[in-house]
Amino acid sequence: MNPFKKHLNSYKYSVNGIWLAFRYEANMRFHLAAALIVILLNFQLHVSKIDWITTLILIGLAWMAEIFNTAIEKLADRVTKEQDPLIGKVKDLSSGGVLIICIFAVVCAVIIYLPYLVG
Numbered sequence: 422m423n424p425f426k427k428h429l430n431s432y433k434y435s436v437n438g439i440w441l442a443f444r445y446e447a448n449m450r451f452h453l454a455a456a457l458i459v460i461l462l463n464f465q466l467h468v469s470k471i472d473w474i475t476t477l478i479l480i481g482l483a484w485m486a487e488i489f490n491t492a493i494e495k496l497a498d499r500v501t502k503e504q505d506p507l508i509g510k511v512k513d514l515s516s517g518g519v520l521i522i523c524i525f526a527v528v529c530a531v532i533i534y535l536p537y538l539v540g
């Protein structure tokens with residue numbers, strides 16, 4: 422297979438990964454709903470270009486963290502479904518990564534939207 426076709430094919434697998442995440446993961450659907458609310462708010466409040474970019478980057482980071490978290494959880498479950506302290510730590514670390522971006526996203530949302538709402 423030529424390198425260009427191979428490269429194009431790898432997008433197919435990546436898109437499949439995104440589809441699987443939104444189709445089967447409840448947390449991903451929560452992130453999707455949150456993103457839709459943010460986008461609606463942006464239109465409603467006529468936010469600036471830089472605020473659009475910031476919120477879209479945060480949405481992308483949260484989705485990325487959630488997909489990596491899901492992948493790590495699935496891999497951990499394949500390693501063992503038995504109670505295992507190390508697997509527990511791996512899953513806690515992975516979901517901690519998601520929580521971090523969510524906390525920062527909420528703080529950024531307050532900083533971004535507050536001036537539009539009270540100004």
Ligand SMILES: Nc1ncnc2c1ncn2[C@@H]1O[C@H](COP(=O)(O)OP(=O)(O)OP(=O)(O)O)[C@@H](O)[C@H]1O
Nearest residue numbers: 448494501502503504505506508509510512513516
């Ligand atoms: N095999 C295991 N051994 C030890 N602790 C585990 C194990 N599986 C899960 N845990 C603990 O339970 C927590 C929740 O794990 P779980 O796999 O249920 O993820 P979750 O948070 O329910 O994610 P999701 O809702 O996406 O499935 C982990 O963060 C970890 O502390």
